Amino acid sequence: MSEYYELAEHVVRRPTTSGLTMLFDRRKGVMYELNETASAVVDLLAEGTDGNDELVTALAEQFDADPEEIRGDVQAMLADFTSDGLVAVREAHKVV
Numbered sequence: 001m002s003e004y005y006e007l008a009e010h011v012v013r014r015p016t017t018s019g020l021t022m023l024f025d026r027r028k029g030v031m032y033e034l035n036e037t038a039s040a041v042v043d044l045l046a047e048g049t050d051g052n053d054e055l056v057t058a059l060a061e062q063f064d065a066d067p068e069e070i071r072g073d074v075q076a077m078l079a080d081f082t083s084d085g086l087v088a089v090r091e092a093h094k095v096v
Contacts, residue, residue, distance in 0.1 A: 003089050003090070004089070005055075005081075006050055006090065007046065007087060007088070008085055009088075010027045011023055011086050011087075016033060021034045021038070021042050023086055027085070038077060041077055041078070052074065052078065055074055056071050056074050059074060
């Protein structure tokens with residue numbers, strides 16, 4: 001079964017003046033300013049692109065890169081976000 005991702009309920013996403021994304025973890029009281037790639041991942045999650053393969057495909061198109069070259073980076077980033085409690089994992093797509 002595939003994993004799907006979403007921002008954790010206690011995380012607030014805001015754009016910065018530099019065009020990147022800031023995350024605020026309300027539980028920890030910690031703010032994170034994300035780089036361009038991490039901002040793109042979080043923005044895609046917020047837009048409903050939530051499956052690992054969907055994220056890789058969207059990022060490959062956005063950055064004009066080979067999907068296989070970025071797959072590992074996306075998986076590592078999602079693992080970091082998950083372990084930090086910024087992203088939650090679920091086993092199925094949301095029913096809309």
